Amino acid sequence: MSNITMTVNDQQIVAAENELLIKVLNQNGIDISYFCYHDALGADGNCRMCMVEIEGQKRPQIACDTFVKEGMSVRTKGENIDRVRRNILELELINHPVDCPICDQAGECKLQDFYLDYGLYDSHIEMADKVHHRKHIDLGSNVMLDQERCVLCARCTRFTSDITQTHELGIIGRGDHARVSTMPGKQLDNPYAMNVVDLCPVGALTSKDFRFAQRVWFLTSTPSVCHGCAKGCNIFIDHNREKYKDEKIHRFRPRENLAVNGYFICDAGRLSYKELQENRQLQALYDGSAVDFAEATHYFQMMFQEQPKQIVILADANLYTEELEAIIMLADRLNATLVCPMQTYTDEAFGDAWLKSSQRAANTKAIEELGITTVLSDANAIDLLISFNHPDFTAVTAKKSVSFQTHSGVEADLIFPLAVFSESSGTVINEEGVVQRCKKAIYRNDPIPSVLEWIEMLKADGEER
Amino acid sequence: MKECKIVSRKFEIENSHTLSVAREHGGYNAVEAAFALEDEAIVEIIKASGLRGKGGGGAPTGNKWALIPRDGDRPSYLAVNADESEPGTFKDRQIIAKDPHLLIEGIIITSYAIGAHEAYIYIRGEYYQFQKILQAAIDEAYVEGIIGQKVMGHDYRLDITVHRGAGAYICGEKSALLESMEGKRGHPRLKPHQQEPEWYFGNPTLVNNVETIASVPFIVKNGADAYRQYGTKSSPGTLLFALSGQVNRPGVYEAEFGASMLEYIEHYGGGIKNGKKLKAVIPGGASTPVLTAAEAACTNLDYETLRAMGSSLGTGGMIVMDEETCMVAALKNLLEFYHEESCGQCTPCREGTGWVDGIVASLLEGRGRQEDIDRLLDVSETMNGKTICVFAPAVSGVIDAFVQKFRGEFESYLRDVR
Numbered sequence: 001m002s003n004i005t006m007t008v009n010d011q012q013i014v015a016a017e018n019e020l021l022i023k024v025l026n027q028n029g030i031d032i033s034y035f036c037y038h039d040a041l042g043a044d045g046n047c048r049m050c051m052v053e054i055e056g057q058k059r060p061q062i063a064c065d066t067f068v069k070e071g072m073s074v075r076t077k078g079e080n081i082d083r084v085r086r087n088i089l090e091l092e093l094i095n096h097p098v099d100c101p102i103c104d105q106a107g108e109c110k111l112q113d114f115y116l117d118y119g120l121y122d123s124h125i126e127m128a129d130k131v132h133h134r135k136h137i138d139l140g141s142n143v144m145l146d147q148e149r150c151v152l153c154a155r156c157t158r159f160t161s162d163i164t165q166t167h168e169l170g171i172i173g174r175g176d177h178a179r180v181s182t183m184p185g186k187q188l189d190n191p192y193a194m195n196v197v198d199l200c201p202v203g204a205l206t207s208k209d210f211r212f213a214q215r216v217w218f219l220t221s222t223p224s225v226c227h228g229c230a231k232g233c234n235i236f237i238d239h240n241r242e243k244y245k246d247e248k249i250h251r252f253r254p255r256e257n258l259a260v261n262g263y264f265i266c267d268a269g270r271l272s273y274k275e276l277q278e279n280r281q282l283q284a285l286y287d288g289s290a291v292d293f294a295e296a297t298h299y300f301q302m303m304f305q306e307q308p309k310q311i312v313i314l315a316d317a318n319l320y321t322e323e324l325e326a327i328i329m330l331a332d333r334l335n336a337t338l339v340c341p342m343q344t345y346t347d348e349a350f351g352d353a354w355l356k357s358s359q360r361a362a363n364t365k366a367i368e369e370l371g372i373t374t375v376l377s378d379a380n381a382i383d384l385l386i387s388f389n390h391p392d393f394t395a396v397t398a399k400k401s402v403s404f405q406t407h408s409g410v411e412a413d414l415i416f417p418l419a420v421f422s423e424s425s426g427t428v429i430n431e432e433g434v435v436q437r438c439k440k441a442i443y444r445n446d447p448i449p450s451v452l453e454w455i456e457m458l459k460a461d462g463e464e465r
Numbered sequence: 466m467k468e469c470k471i472v473s474r475k476f477e478i479e480n481s482h483t484l485s486v487a488r489e490h491g492g493y494n495a496v497e498a499a500f501a502l503e504d505e506a507i508v509e510i511i512k513a514s515g516l517r518g519k520g521g522g523g524a525p526t527g528n529k530w531a532l533i534p535r536d537g538d539r540p541s542y543l544a545v546n547a548d549e550s551e552p553g554t555f556k557d558r559q560i561i562a563k564d565p566h567l568l569i570e571g572i573i574i575t576s577y578a579i580g581a582h583e584a585y586i587y588i589r590g591e592y593y594q595f596q597k598i599l600q601a602a603i604d605e606a607y608v609e610g611i612i613g614q615k616v617m618g619h620d621y622r623l624d625i626t627v628h629r630g631a632g633a634y635i636c637g638e639k640s641a642l643l644e645s646m647e648g649k650r651g652h653p654r655l656k657p658h659q660q661e662p663e664w665y666f667g668n669p670t671l672v673n674n675v676e677t678i679a680s681v682p683f684i685v686k687n688g689a690d691a692y693r694q695y696g697t698k699s700s701p702g703t704l705l706f707a708l709s710g711q712v713n714r715p716g717v718y719e720a721e722f723g724a725s726m727l728e729y730i731e732h733y734g735g736g737i738k739n740g741k742k743l744k745a746v747i748p749g750g751a752s753t754p755v756l757t758a759a760e761a762a763c764t765n766l767d768y769e770t771l772r773a774m775g776s777s778l779g780t781g782g783m784i785v786m787d788e789e790t791c792m793v794a795a796l797k798n799l800l801e802f803y804h805e806e807s808c809g810q811c812t813p814c815r816e817g818t819g820w821v822d823g824i825v826a827s828l829l830e831g832r833g834r835q836e837d838i839d840r841l842l843d844v845s846e847t848m849n850g851k852t853i854c855v856f857a858p859a860v861s862g863v864i865d866a867f868v869q870k871f872r873g874e875f876e877s878y879l880r881d882v883r
Contacts, residue, residue, distance in 0.1 A: 045655045046811045048851050059850040065655050087847040091816035124840065129823055152809065171650065171809070174633065176819035178809030 105203030140187030232430025308383030317361035320426025495682035520674030554782035696722035749779025754866035
């Protein structure tokens with residue numbers, strides 16, 4: 001497709017011919033207000049907020065239903081169009097409850113943003129004259145609906161009709177009595193349901209899991225990759241630290257990546273953040289008793305005094321590629337067999353044709369690419385077994401065992417606590433071979449070392465002796 | 466006034482809704498004339514006749530027909546719009562009740578002209594008894610071989626299905642009508658960027674009003690010139706004008722375009738009730754801007770004159786108001802309707818119709834504030850030209866006309882209270 005030249009607010013812009021104007025504006029960083037348009041859902045044209053002036057057109061036009069043409073001249077600002085936008089925003093607000101102080105969307109709400117950008121009028125309608133609807137409806141799948149806050153942009157209903165094709169949500173009633181609802185007796189029930197919370201531009205749909213937990217302006221967003229399966233969906237880790245406390249993750253949100261997950265993530269992945277902060281292994285243990293990290297590395301060296309002949313190292317397929325590489329070198333140094341048994345990660349019931357892979361580990365592709373054996377051929381007579389968080393660790397018997405583990409509940413002679421993926425940086429390779437970087441998001445008051453840090457410490461300790 | 470009965474020719478005849486009576490009086494004669502022609506020739510005749518859509522828009526019918534592609538790789542459909550819900554408009558139901566076979570005749574010819582083998586009649590849910598008459602006529606036509614596998618013995622199949630609406634005004638908007646027929650919510654679709662037909666399940670579809678289709682047999686049988694004998698140059702033919710409100714003989718009376726409005730009200734309506742004076746006329750269904758008595762006095766009933774008056778001929782359903790009518794209450798009556806019937810799809814209409822209804826209610830209840838009248842005009846402006854369909858712009862036109870032409874009455878509600 002060829003390019004065209006057009007002007008927006010007297011600024012020259014080159015765009016692909018017949019592209020949607022709203023996309024061109026977004027791509028060029030030109031402010032444009034909208035509720036209903038979404039890249040994943042396309043134009044619906046119902047909110048009327050994206051009105052622009054187009055030279056030669058008598059009336060303002062919506063940018064989400066306008067295709068750019070050579071020589072087109074568009075104005076998104078100016079006395080007339082500002083007034084139009086402001087008046088339509090006022091209409092969005094006349095029946096809105098303006099309950100921002102108790103609304104979880106506050107801080108990331110488009111109504112708030114637009115009002116503060118160019119609204120700023122006093123209300124022209126009495127509270128008593130507002131249309132009232134139901135304020136807390138449990139739609140199912142962790143999604144709560146407040147019908148009064150809704151701007152009826154239909155993003156959520158279009159998500160269930162066009163994307164998941166599960167058709168749970170619809171709009172019932174006409175005029176200012178229109179509201180989002182499920183079919184009578186039905187619930188929102190699909191593995192991607194919670195995406196409607198992100199899609200909702202206002203506080204109508206909130207997550208039962210996140211609501212009332214934190215104000216969004218206290219949260220820091222760190223880009224990362226979900227570790228729930230081999231798909232490698234891009235996410236934001238939203239986290240913060242309350243005074244004196246450890247940093248805490250409050251939610252995962254999808255991060256747009258058209259090459260991997262598009263705009264969405266599955267609910268299982270979204271809620272997998274909880275596992276990162278529950279039931280964690282915090283201390284090093286030797287023979288069941290707590291020891292400090294220096295003592296633990298010392299005990300690790302002691303494991304080699306009896307000259308173990310057969311040493312097996314198990315590595316988890318969720319570890320970062322850099323960590324796996326370090327473990328390969330460690331295995332070389334210890335003359336150990338490195339294995340990553342894979343059958344435990346396969347879960348056919350979990351997989352689907354979209355964003356859920358039946359390979360339930362983030363870095364299975366790296367195991368394959370690094371050539372790490374996936375079958376433990378000789379499981380007898382293992383003298384020393386070292387596990388880097390492998391879930392099948394307890395299924396293997398050995399005379400002595402060392403476990404680096406993120407979560408408690410596994411018994412071993414020597415246990416090292418291990419950082420989870422959000423507590424260190426590294427890369428993972430998804431099942432399609434896309435290499436993606438995760439940034440360390442969580443800093444703990446008492447840091448838990450990552451695989452790389454432990455290996456460094458063990459090396460230093462070994463050299464000292 | 467010149468007597469002209471094209472569509473209403475059989476209305477006065479007893480049992481005109483039955484097939485035998487219809488046939489006695491020349492029913493289905495035009496079908497033979499149509500089958501003697503090529504389909505495209507019929508489209509040309511309709512174009513030449515200058516027939517304009519009688520559902521309110523007044524768009525040239527022939528041009529609309531010509532948009533239906535003839536390449537044959539997809540089926541095309543005819544959808545007859547019988548979702549007559551405009552307050553003040555009750556002409557289509559007369560056709561359905563008095564001469565359903567004329568409608569069927571028109572459907573046969575139109576379907577043949579556009580190459581459709583399925584025709585649908587979308588009738589408003591409230592027209593239950595009219596729908597029964599219509600269905601009985603269709604059943605009769607099937608039995609007599611007028612429609613079905615072989616239309617009147619010709620090698621042409623046509624099936625007619627009646628689809629009842631669930632009572633939404635907006636389903637009279639052609640794209641909302643089709644959405645509703647597809648089983649979805651009756652929401653108007655975004656307007657196309659170039660001229661194209663409507664689409665029913667992705668197939669090209671012609672949507673025409675009942676009266677438009679009922680005018681087709683006359684034109685095809687008698688030729689375009691016969692139709693052009695009536696009416697004006699750019700508004701040829703006749704319309705089933707309707708009268709309601711404070712007139713002595715409310716009803717539906719066919720007249721040619723271009724007749725004087727007052728003469729029409731006098732001649733057919735028998736003048737204003739109880740000898741009162743005329744105050745205002747809503748010329749063509751509730752959604753057309755109101756005219757004062759003085760404006761009505763210099764109005765002819767055609768598209769051009771009414772457009773020049775800043776109003777619109779619409780469906781030709783006149784609502785006549787006498788000197789005792791309270792214009793604020795009259796506007797409230799209309800706004801209640803729009804508040805109830807806005808489909809709620811786009812913001813200006815969904816929220817605007819409720820707001821203006823509330824403002825006028827507060828005026829009537831004596832809670833009106835000084836700034837309310839200007840606010841009314843302000844909201845009206847936001848509703849105009851910023852929505853998907855013409856519902857909100859029509860409401861805006863209604864408000865503007867009432868407030869601008871009768872502002873004193875609106876203000877009196879403020880003064881009387883304070």
